[in-house]
Amino acid sequence: MLANLIPSYDMLGSPMPAILAQFLMALTLAAHWAFLAMTMGGAAAYVMGQGSEDETPVRAKLSAFLPYSLSMAMTLGIAPLLFVQVLYGNFFYTANILVGYVWLGLLALMVVNLYLLFWSWLRSRQGKSIRGLGVLILILLAASAFILATNGTLAQNPQDWETFRANSGVTPYYGDATLVPRWLFALSALLAGGGLFVALFTRLQTPDGEAPMRPVSRPLGVSIAGCIGTLVFGLWGSLALPESVRTGLFGSLESIFVYVAILAFAAALVLGYTALKSMAIKRMLLSAIALFVGLFATAALRDTLRRLALAEYFDLSSVPVHSQWSSFTLFAVILVLGLGLIGYIVVLSYGTDWAKRPNASTV
Numbered sequence: 001m002l003a004n005l006i007p008s009y010d011m012l013g014s015p016m017p018a019i020l021a022q023f024l025m026a027l028t029l030a031a032h033w034a035f036l037a038m039t040m041g042g043a044a045a046y047v048m049g050q051g052s053e054d055e056t057p058v059r060a061k062l063s064a065f066l067p068y069s070l071s072m073a074m075t076l077g078i079a080p081l082l083f084v085q086v087l088y089g090n091f092f093y094t095a096n097i098l099v100g101y102v103w104l105g106l107l108a109l110m111v112v113n114l115y116l117l118f119w120s121w122l123r124s125r126q127g128k129s130i131r132g133l134g135v136l137i138l139i140l141l142a143a144s145a146f147i148l149a150t151n152g153t154l155a156q157n158p159q160d161w162e163t164f165r166a167n168s169g170v171t172p173y174y175g176d177a178t179l180v181p182r183w184l185f186a187l188s189a190l191l192a193g194g195g196l197f198v199a200l201f202t203r204l205q206t207p208d209g210e211a212p213m214r215p216v217s218r219p220l221g222v223s224i225a226g227c228i229g230t231l232v233f234g235l236w237g238s239l240a241l242p243e244s245v246r247t248g249l250f251g252s253l254e255s256i257f258v259y260v261a262i263l264a265f266a267a268a269l270v271l272g273y274t275a276l277k278s279m280a281i282k283r284m285l286l287s288a289i290a291l292f293v294g295l296f297a298t299a300a301l302r303d304t305l306r307r308l309a310l311a312e313y314f315d316l317s318s319v320p321v322h323s324q325w326s327s328f329t330l331f332a333v334i335l336v337l338g339l340g341l342i343g344y345i346v347v348l349s350y351g352t353d354w355a356k357r358p359n360a361s362t363v
């Protein structure tokens with residue numbers, strides 16, 4: 001019965017070597033999370049009253065940016081979706097169908113969230129409070145992350161599919177002990193990146209010598225708390241792993257992702273803390289780099305955990321590879337051009353003056 005619910009892999013085989021798809025999946029997933037972090041950090045700033053009356057210019061700019069950061073996150077979510085389809089489509093899409101209505105709910109949440117972000121922008125321009133909207137946006141983002149996490153855990157527990165299907169797709173899957181720490185880890189990582197983004201955003205808008213301490217230090221505090229959260233929930237998650245997965249993980253070379261993630265989040269924490277003291281832009285930028293490395297290592301680790309959990313049912317290396325380099329080249333060229341274009345838009349919007357400011361180089 002179980003075997004009937006697991007479709008075979010695509011008979012056309014894989015269009016590229018698995019390792020390349022795995023690398024790109026991790027990279028694009030980290031980019032997806034980076035833009036989600038900006039959205040989440042911005043919404044958290046609304047809740048904390050970032051930019052209330054006396055800081056209106058910064059708040060207006062931030063609220064103008066958030067609809068775009070969520071749009072970018074959604075667009076960048078499509079790339080890992082394509083790679084997960086190539087690598088684990090038979091598990092991923094079956095899980096999608098089994099949590100059907102919950103999964104489709106993600107789209108509704110996305111649409112509502114975009115409207116809320118545009119509404120916040122409008123209210124901010126009118127000088128009205130956007131705290132309540134910030135709370136709503138955060139709740140919807142947390143709910144979206146939960147949907148992704150419940151789908152991700154269901155996809156790697158095919159032994160539960162037969163009984164779970166009696167739920168007719170209206171309830172999330174709670175059967176994996178790592179679900180809650182995995183979700184809390186994701187929220188912490190997004191808040192860590194988001195707090196840092198708002199601190200940097202605010203700091204860059206402020207002329208040197210007039211650096212407003214509170215609007216920069218409060219989001220930095222959120223970032224530091226988020227980094228601590230990643231370490232705590234990461235530990236909880238690793239303790240909740242099934243014995244076979246944990247043994248497999250720490251017995252393989254891929255356990256390096258665990259250590260890289262721990263080091264990166266710890267480094268981001270220390271750099272964030274020192275930035276709190278010095279308000280130095282460079283420290284914040286270094287912390288942001290460390291966080292991105294942490295997100296990348298986490299995305300790679302997710303892949304390892306999924307393969308270990310599915311080892312009994314599926315061996316990625318047994319899927320035949322029929323490379324289609326023309327499609328891949330098209331993807332790679334568009335990705336590089338797209339990222340270049342985003343960089344160019346950022347430079348056009350914010351310039352590079354901040355890099356020449358004396359405080360920018362204070363480490």
Ligand code: HEM
Nearest residue numbers: 036074077078080081084110141144145148149152182186
């Ligand atoms: C159109 C919108 C979105 C798309 C296309 C998208 C796409 C994806 C994809 C493909 C994955 C990897 C799935 C897997 O490998 O199993 C993923 C993971 C994730 N996404 Fe998104 N996403 C979207 C919106 C969001 C939103 C709004 C959030 C909220 C914060 C979010 C948070 C996450 C999280 C936390 C994970 C990891 C879940 C886990 O495995 O525990 N995503 N997303």
